[in-house]
Amino acid sequence: MVSRLLAIDTVTSACSVALFEDQKLIAQDYQEIGRGHAERLIPMIEALPNRGKAEKILVNCGPGSFTGVRIGISAAKALALAWNSELSGYQCLQLVAAQAQELAKNPDSIYVAMIGGHGEYFVQNFSASGEAKDALQSLSATDALGNAQSNRIAGNAAAALAELSPHFVTCNLLPKAAHCLLISEQDRYLNVAPVYGRAPDAVPAKAR
CATH class of the missing domain: 3.30.420.40 (ATPase, nucleotide binding domain)
Known part of the structure; x- marks a missing residue:
């Protein structure tokens, strides 16, 4: 049975997606756009074969741009729910x-x-x-x-x-979804949650 994997990477100034079939890359898109990942990501996925639908989804969880991290994870979770796909993450x-x-x-x-x-x-x-x-x-x-x-x-x-x-x-490199399988298998099965890499700027005031 053919198994497809969709990879999503939005945590830096680059936005990239890649589709693999039995671990062989069959389509990809990589764009260094600076900003606008939310507007660009879904059209990039829809341009892939079969609109990017896959049994597995792999997403970059960060660290990187605070907004970019959340965009990629939100999209990956929504697609995994819609397609009933397995979801996992990796670190930037x-x-x-x-x-x-x-x-x-x-x-x-x-x-x-x-x-x-x-x-x-x-x-x-x-x-x-x-x-x-x-x-x-x-x-x-x-x-x-x-x-x-x-x-x-x-x-x-x-x-x-x-x-x-x-x-x-x-x-000088930016992460690229098409290269995600270079990561060891165990490091491609992380829990999908934001990795911000630093403490939040705002800390809640202690209860009086």
């Missing part, structure tokens, strides 16, 4: 690390840095095999540099950090 930095390792001639440990909020960066270290070596963090530029365990850095914040420390070898 995990995919960026996997994409960077796929491009490398000699994969080694890598540091992923993505643009966060309030001048901070989402960062995490990964091994050559793609396993996370530490926890996801949101750090200032100075702290992000000190947290690096590799001179290889990937992500949309790679160039900015490399300007502060020239010894980095950079790979």
Whole structure:
């Protein structure tokens, strides 16, 4: 029996979708749009074969744009309910690390840095095999540099950090739905919930 998987990625300035059949990519769309993911996502899915309908749906849960994270998850949940599809998620930095390792001639440990909020960066270290070596963090530029365990850095914040420390070898990347199967299978079955990567700006006042 043919099994289809729809992948959705909206957490950065890029909006992308991909449709797989028995783990083989059969259609995709990738657009760097900055904003407007909510208006662009559904038409992109509907343009896929059979309007993107699939038995499984995989969505990027973040971290990234607060709005983008919610758009992707909301769409994935709505489609999973309508199609009675299996739903699971993955984390943004995990995919960026996997994409960077796929491009490398000699994969080694890598540091992923993505643009966060309030001048901070989402960062995490990964091994050559793609396993996370530490926890996801949101750090200032100075702290992000000190947290690096590799001179290889990937992500949309790679160039900015490399300007502060020239010894980095950079790979400027955004996550792309068509590459989601590069992530290990166990890391593609995360609970679908927003990963914001940092504490909320507003904290409820303590009850008096």
